[in-house]
Amino acid sequence: MSAPVMHALAGRRPCADARGAEAEVFKLRGNSRVALQRLALAAALCSLGGCSWVWDFNLPGSGPPPEPTLADLKPAEETEGPILPYEPGEEEQVPEVDLAQLEQYYREVLVVAEDPELRFEVRRRLADLQMMANEAQGAEEPGAVSYAGVIESYESLLREYPEAAGSDQLVYQMARAYDMEGRGDRAVALMEQLSEEYPESEHLAEAEFRKGEAYFAAGNYLQAELAYNRVVQTYDDNDYYANGLYMLGWSRFKQDAWPESAAAFVATLDELMPADNRLESMARGDREMAADCLRALAVMYSYQGGGDAIAAGFRQMGERPYQHLVYLALGELYLEQERYQDSASTFAGFIAEHPESPVAHEFQWQAIRVYEAGGFPEKVIEAKADYVASYSVLGPYWAAADDTQRDIMRPRLQEYVDQLARYHHELAQAGELPAARDDYFAAADYYGLYVDSFPEDETVPEKMFLMAEAREAGGDLRQAIADYQRMAYRFTNHGQAPEAAYAALLAYDRLDDLSAEEQAEQVDSQLRFAYTFAWDERAPVVLGRAAASLLAAQDYPRAVDAATDLTQWQPYPGDELVIGAWRVLGHGQFESANYAQAEHAYGQLLARLPAGDARRADAQEQLAASIYRQGEAASASGDPLLAAGHYARVIELAPTAEIRRNAQYDAATSYRAAGELDSANALLVDFRQRFPDNALSAGIGAILVENYEAQSDWQSAARELDRIHADAADPEVQRESLYLAADYYLRAGDEARAIERLRSYAHGWPQPLAPRMEAMLTLADLYGTSGETDKRQYWLNAMADAHDSAGAQATDRSRYLAASAVSELADDAYAGYTAIALVQPLEQSLRRKRDALRETVDAYERVNDYGLQEFGTRATFRLGEVYRELSSGLMDSERPAQLDALALEQYELLLEEQAFPFEEKAVAIHAANAERAWDGLYDEWIEGSFAVLGELQPARWGKRESRVEYSRGIR
Structure with missing residues (x-):
């Protein structure tokens, strides 16, 4: 072994x-x-x-350390001496x-x-x-002891007591003795015997383990795997379980069975790893064994695809809370081999698989370390950028981290963000726009991230200024403005604060398409600069610009305030700034309707402008306008005399001002409102003479007409109307002025001019019908008054003809006037008819009589055609009288001379025969007129018909009606 x-x-x-x-x-x-x-x-x-002196395997973890590559892993060699060295442990003591x-x-x-x-x-x-x-x-x-006696003792016990309880203990001890004697083969054989004969032995797990060790030492890795597998699968609660898993992994490793080996090493780590997954918190032996497992896994995965193989393996085996250590071991292995890209990719692979892992940030840091070790500066920058992007103080990862993680990340973030900002800034400054724009913006973003992430850092003001500069250099002027101002007014005591604030103002000037809102913000920035850094020599200039901008934006109250402050600025800012301030102040007060204050400001402005300065003319116009507006205000308040006084001041103080025309006209209007019509008329007449081409002159005539009307000066009013009629381009104005002039001439007693205007109107303006009818009626009346009957009858006929031809424009009034005119003309015909006497020669007089009758009858029938009761009863009565008068006229006519009695009698009979039909017709007409009473109508003409009928037919018509309604009809 x-x-x-x-x-x-x-x-x-x-x-x-x-x-x-x-x-x-x-x-x-x-x-x-x-x-x-x-x-x-x-x-x-x-x-x-x-009390069996069982072997205690604590496995300090220094098992077969995997070499960097599989080729370096040497097989186990046979060694001299016992295969199971039973040396006392560090804490073990031999019994005393x-x-x-x-x-x-x-x-x-x-x-x-x-x-x-x-x-x-x-x-x-x-x-x-x-x-x-x-x-x-x-x-x-060591080496001086023989175990032969001990072996003999155990062997004799087994021979003499083969069935004795505890025989497995004897076999176990004898195997130990053989091992100590250096007889490893015999020791293994006894362990095999123990496994076969005593499957329930408490030493069985150890026996299998010893077998596995022996096979492993002999290089029989398959048999070793089987033995270790029985240890871990059959005896998972024994003292050899973790060691068995560990050696099972090595046995498979030696056979190149990597997936199976990895599963065994992972199972070993499952047993050994503490809850916090920190190796340093483990006992030394367990720590070293766990380190060996991780190293072995790293070697295997390095030949299977690296980090991707780890991810695939753990997807198959199931996720483990410590699997990041496998990635770490692989990354370190690659680093030892100087495979820098593979090492960094391994760390990145873990992050990709577990982006929210509490140690993900450590792996990104490892990648940075690898690239630094390999000398890849661009990769270092990219890795640091990824670190910042993923673990920023403002991001979700940081929010989920605990204090320990944050304490680790914080200094790294500070370092990396600062480095990235300066890197991109320097890169941008070395290039040219537009290519450098992205680097400027990247630098600005990193500066901003630093400021937002570490607001208490002493370098924040500097970084805020650099951020704004980068934004401006990149062309993002709007954001640069915001950044400059943020720095300037957050750190007003910083040396760069006024420069930052002023830089924001300059950036505003570079913007071409400012919105209304941005223009307002620009002015606010100017005011803020002027008042915050009032000691800066640029402050009054900026304040003057702000005042002018406020005026242009129609923010008059603030413009007045700013201009007022500038007129009082200390130290004195110079004539031009003060002149500009008084101008803004005048305009602002004027637009705020503070016209007296505006007059004062313009007065101050004029006092400071040198003679011959081109601006004086405008100032004088504004002064005149301020006075003029005071007149308007007085007029609006109901004091026309005060208003007229202000307008008069304009005429007096600025006679050449453009507004002088309005002032004179309004002065006349104000005098008129105050009842001072003579003053008003004089100003109006003067205005028309002085400014004939002015648009206001065109309306002066109408005003004068009204004024003359109010004074009952009808002649003057009529003359103005004649002027209006002559000058007007509008036909309607011409018509009305002509008609009204006739009326005013009548009122003035100038009938000749009145008739002339009425005749012009009646002939020249057939439409509208109503005023023409009235004009013709007035003409008829005037001619009637003057006794010019023919002219009167002309206009009466003209009235009737005008109505009859009016069509849809005819009105009740025009019908009445027409009926009245025709009725009067019919009466004239009737008078002429009755004036014709029937004298000899009768044939001639009768012919004239009949012609007059026909004319009279036609006239009265025309009257009846208008359908007005008032004139209809009269016309009917007259028609009856026409026939009655003819009948009686025949009877009373002159008789021919030299008629004898018989001839005279026959003549009279003949006359009676001729007269009787006319009398009957007269009775019928009067009867028709009288019968209108049955419909509830009654007037003097119906009454007259009753009277005539009473005379003609007293038997029938002699009775009197008690009462009927009396109607006059339309007038």
Whole structure:
């Protein structure tokens, strides 16, 4: 058996009751019977207590250490001397007893003992004592002891007592003796005998183990595997279980049965590894054995694919909490072999399989160590970047880690993050954009990670500044601004704080597409810089920019505040800054509707601007506007006289200002509102003369008309309307102004101009119908008043014709006016009709009479066509009267001269015949008119018809109605 294996099998356990047995012998001397009984009891107790000196295998773990490669693993060699060296363990002591004297006591007992069982036990004890004596001597004089006597003692006991209980113990002890004698083959044979004949022996596990050791030493690895397999499969609760697993692994290893060997080594580790999986916490022997297992596994997996093979193997065998040690052992093996990439890949493989493992960070650190050892700087950077990415203080791995893990990771993270940041920054600075952009951003990200991960570190301000610089250099101006400001206002007392804050302002200036929100943030940054670092010489300039920006953003209250502060800044910042501040202050107050304050600010601005400065004109305009707005405010508050005063100040103080026109116009408006119409009119007339092309001038005429109306100055109002009519481009304005001018001329008593305007309107504006009808009515009335009947009748006919041709535009009013006009014209015809007397020659006068009748009847029928009751009853009455008058006129007509009595009588009969139909027609028409009373209508014309009928047909129409409704119809 090889020396490493022998070293692993050292140790024995002496009988704990040996000293007690010796004492019993001394106490029982002189009383042999009692002594025999007591000695038998002691012997029995010793036997039950395990006083068999069984071999105790603690396996310190220095079993066959696997060499770096399989080729280096040498087979076990035969060695001289015993294959089972039974040297006392480090903590074992040889019993402090005089074995020779104890042997003498047993021999004395043997002489007097008669009981066979007792004699067997005493002889066995004597053999054991002899074995112990040889062992003690062998410890002092190695190689000088013979075990032949001991062997003979055990052999004789087996021959004489083949069936005795405990025979397996005799075989076991005899095998030990042969082994100590150097007869390993005989020792193995006895172990085989023990296995076959005593399957229930308490020494069976050891027997199998010894067999395995012998076979292993002889290079018979298959038989060794079988023996060790029986140890671990049949006797899993024996003292040799872990050692058996361990040697089973080596036996399979020697046969190149790697998967099976790995399973045995893993099973060994299952037995040995503590709960914390830390080798340093194990006993020395277990630690060394576990280390051997890991080393062996590493060698095997190195030939099966490395880390991938480990992952596959444990997927098959089942995950183990300590399997990271296998990866570690393999990685270390590769490192010893200078296979750096394989070593690093092994560590990476574990991380890939177990990214959340509590030791994953250690494996990434191992990869970094490997690349450093191999001299691969780029790989070192990549590995450190992976370490930071996976185990950052801000990541989930860190959150799940305990304090111990964090204490390990923290200094590494600080070192790596800082190194990575500087590496990428230097790399970017050595290159050119755009290629260097990614490195700038990477550097910034690492600086930021450092700041967020280790906020209490004293280098944080510096790293924040570097982070912002990297962002800016890479072109990410927005993030650079945020980073600069974060550093500047978190560490305001740091020497670089004002530079960082100002760098943020410069970065804002480089942005071309600022959103409204970003513009506001830029201004806030300017204000923050100015007030935080007020002692910096750049502060007032920045404040001036902020004030101007606030003004442009229409944030007037803040613009005013900033500008006010700048006008009071100490030390004095210079004329230009102060001039700019007063300008912003004026604009801000103006836009805030603080017009008196704005007037003051513009006054201060004008006082500081040199004569001839181009900015003075604008300042004067703004001054005028401020005064003007005060006028507007006074007007809005209901004080038109005060408003007019402010507007007048504009005319006085800035007569050439653009706003002067508005001021004059509004002054007139304010005077008008205050009732000062003469002042208002004077300003308006002057404005129209001074600024004829101004848009406001076009509306002055209408205002003057209203003012003149309010003053009842109808003539002036009419003249303005004539002007409006002449100047207006809008036809509607022309029409209305013409119509209204006629009305105002009438009010002024200027009927000639009124008639002229009305005639122009009636002829020129057929539409809309309503005002034209009214204009024609007024003309008819005016001509009626002046006695110009023909002109009146012209316009009455024009009114009727206008309505009749109006179609859908006709109204009730136009129908009424038309009916009224036609009714009046019909009355005129009726008057002409009644004026024609029937005289001789009757034929001629009658012809004229009938022509007039036809004209009159047509006129009244036209009246009836309008369907207005008021004019209809009148027209019906007149029609009846037309026929009645003709009938009576015939009867009363002049008789021809020189008619005799008979001829006269015949003439009168003839007239009566001619007149009677007309009378009947008159009765029928009057009756139709009177019968309207049956429908509830009644007026003077219906009443007149009743009266006529009463005369013509008193029998029928002589009765009077008590009461009917009286209707006037539409007027």
